[in-house]
Amino acid sequence: MTRADLWLHRFHTSPESGVEVICFPHAGGSASFYHPLSKALSPAADVLAVQYPGRQDRRGEPPAGDLRHLAARIADVLRPGGDRPRVFFGHSMGALVAFETALHLGGDGPAALFVSGRRAPSRVRHDLVHLLDDHGLVSHLKELNPAEAAALDEAEIRELVLPVIRADYRAIETYRPVAGASVDCPIIALTGDSDPLTSPAEARAWSGHTTHRFELGVFTGGHFFLRDHIDGVAETILESVETIRA
Numbered sequence: 001m002t003r004a005d006l007w008l009h010r011f012h013t014s015p016e017s018g019v020e021v022i023c024f025p026h027a028g029g030s031a032s033f034y035h036p037l038s039k040a041l042s043p044a045a046d047v048l049a050v051q052y053p054g055r056q057d058r059r060g061e062p063p064a065g066d067l068r069h070l071a072a073r074i075a076d077v078l079r080p081g082g083d084r085p086r087v088f089f090g091h092s093m094g095a096l097v098a099f100e101t102a103l104h105l106g107g108d109g110p111a112a113l114f115v116s117g118r119r120a121p122s123r124v125r126h127d128l129v130h131l132l133d134d135h136g137l138v139s140h141l142k143e144l145n146p147a148e149a150a151a152l153d154e155a156e157i158r159e160l161v162l163p164v165i166r167a168d169y170r171a172i173e174t175y176r177p178v179a180g181a182s183v184d185c186p187i188i189a190l191t192g193d194s195d196p197l198t199s200p201a202e203a204r205a206w207s208g209h210t211t212h213r214f215e216l217g218v219f220t221g222g223h224f225f226l227r228d229h230i231d232g233v234a235e236t237i238l239e240s241v242e243t244i245r246a
Contacts, residue, residue, distance in 0.1 A: 006058065007077045009049045011035050012042035019241050020086045022078070022110070023049040024094030024101070026117070027168035028141070028161065030055045037089075037226075040234035045241055046084070050074060050097075054164040063167035067093075067175040071100030078105065085111040085244050089237065091226055092117045092197070093172050099209065102183045112240045113183055113210070116190040116233070117223055119202030120209060121177035130169035134162055141165065144197070144223045177209075186212045188240060190233065192225030193218050 008022075009031040021041060023034040031049035038047035052070065054063030064070035074097065078086075088110040090098030095118035102109040119125070129140055138158065141149040151157050187210040191203040200218055207214035217236055219225045226233055 004077055007051055007074065009051055010047070011038040011049070012047065014043040014046040017043060017046040018084055018245055019045050019111075020082075020084050021045045021047045021237060021241075022086055022088050022098075023047060024074075024088065024090035024098040025050065025052065026092035026094055027172060028055075028165035029091075029094070032056065033091075036230050037234060040230050041237060044238055045087070050094075052168075054167065055161075059160070059164075063164045065167045065170050067096055067171040068100055070171065071097050072104050074101045075104035079108055081108055087112045087114065087237065087240060087244070089114040090116065090118070092223065093168055094118075096121065096172065096175060099181075099183065100177075102185070103178075103181060107184075109183060110185055111244045112186045112188065114188045114190065114237060114240075115203075115206055116226060117192065117195060117198055119198045120189075120205035120207075121175075121181065122208055123202040123205045124176070127169075127173050130166050130173055134158065137162060137166060137169075148224075182209045182211055184211050186210060186214065186240070188215045188217065188236065190217045190219065190226075190236070192221040192223060194221065195223045195225065197223055 025033050031051040034049040041047050051058055053061035088098040088102060095115035098113060102113055138152045187206050189203040189206040191198050191200055204216050219229045221228050
């Protein structure tokens with residue numbers, strides 16, 4: 001197994017595609033979260049999902065507690081890239097990791113950056129979820145994602161995954177961008193109209209983090225609106241892919 005195989009998972013092979021879509025998971029999430037989106041985008045785009053340390057096949061590794069350091073490690077894996085242009089897609093925590101990874105890559109960065117379910121880095125909320133006790137953390141997760149968090153009722157699962165989720169939240173909540181940080185590619189922000197963690201105005205503030213065009217797409221739903229709008233999100237991504245190909 002190569003280092004790229006450790007960090008990047010491919011669920012559907014699309015060798016004829018002219019573009020790669022690199023997907024970055026949410027806090028506590030894993031590469032497999034993007035299996036449905038990969039299926040929806042295949043074969044038009046070759047989808048690679050990032051696997052952070054500390055989960056699934058990498059559960060023996062300590063999770064990253066520093067978001068900027070995590071992004072630097074991912075950038076090293078993605079550099080220098082191949083012949084095909086890349087699109088980054090990050091949901092929630094993944095939006096920030098994708099943004100920081102693009103900053104690390106500079107001129108080798110993506111042709112477009114999709115930031116989903118996350119307010120702009122310049123819109124800081126002083127959250128302290130990572131300092132909650134286990135009961136408080138589980139309650140928070142159930143409010144955001146009741147279907148997935150229901151598994152946390154099992155003591156063995158809580159013991160396995162809560163340290164990883166807590167480390168992810170620490171990385172998010174202690175992260176501060178470099179003042180004026182922006183990427184040299186279009187940013188497309190997507191958000192749910194009832195997401196408690198990101199208002200449309202906070203999502204629109206991503207416009208200040210690009211030197212190129214900005215677009216905002218608002219879907220019905222909460223923080224994990226993506227699950228109910230896979231086809232719509234895939235269509236939005238493919239529209240950008242067609243622009244890149246042109």
